[in-house]
Amino acid sequence: MTYRMLLTLAAVVAVPASAQDVRSGSLTVTSPWSRATAPRATVGAGFLTIRNGDAQADRLVSVTSPRAERVEIHAMSMKNGVMRMRPLANGVTVPPQRATTLAPGGNHLMLMGLKAPLKAGERVPVTLRFARAGLVTTQLVVGSAGAAAPMGSHEGHH
Numbered sequence: 001m002t003y004r005m006l007l008t009l010a011a012v013v014a015v016p017a018s019a020q021d022v023r024s025g026s027l028t029v030t031s032p033w034s035r036a037t038a039p040r041a042t043v044g045a046g047f048l049t050i051r052n053g054d055a056q057a058d059r060l061v062s063v064t065s066p067r068a069e070r071v072e073i074h075a076m077s078m079k080n081g082v083m084r085m086r087p088l089a090n091g092v093t094v095p096p097q098r099a100t101t102l103a104p105g106g107n108h109l110m111l112m113g114l115k116a117p118l119k120a121g122e123r124v125p126v127t128l129r130f131a132r133a134g135l136v137t138t139q140l141v142v143g144s145a146g147a148a149a150p151m152g153s154h155e156g157h158h
């Protein structure tokens with residue numbers, strides 16, 4: 001059993017199935033979530049797990065949400081001790097028979113130009129476009145502002 005498989009199993013055990021889990025063909029999107037934003041914040045984050053049960057790779061190409069002007073797919077990396085984010089122009093690849101998790105400190109969705117702050121308890125619709133599986137719509141469940149806080153902050157993103 002590979003380390004990656006162990007990580008995947010751990011995620012399955014730790015995160016209960018929720019009503020927001022959606023399936024499209026052999027692709028499953030689970031545990032979509034976000035965090036409450038400050039009252040005047042215009043940027044929010046989104047996290048979720050994508051499982052590809054197919055024999056071929058798929059790719060998350062783009063994302064939209066009625067709550068944001070646009071949604072970007074970001075990578076986070078450490079450079080000279082500082083966390084930096086950059087848009088992933090080609091999106092996120094999900095290898096065959098694998099799961100990819102977008103999580104604080106790693107790849108994530110960035111909701112840019114929020115029309116209103118994200119409040120704990122609300123559900124934010126997002127539509128994910130995959131190269132092969134097509135459109136998958138789900139809802140980010142908004143947790144408290146400090147929920148599983150990432151190492152870096154999204155403040156000063158612009």
Ligand SMILES: [Cu+2]
Pocket residue numbers: 074085086108109110154
């Ligand atoms: Cu970001």
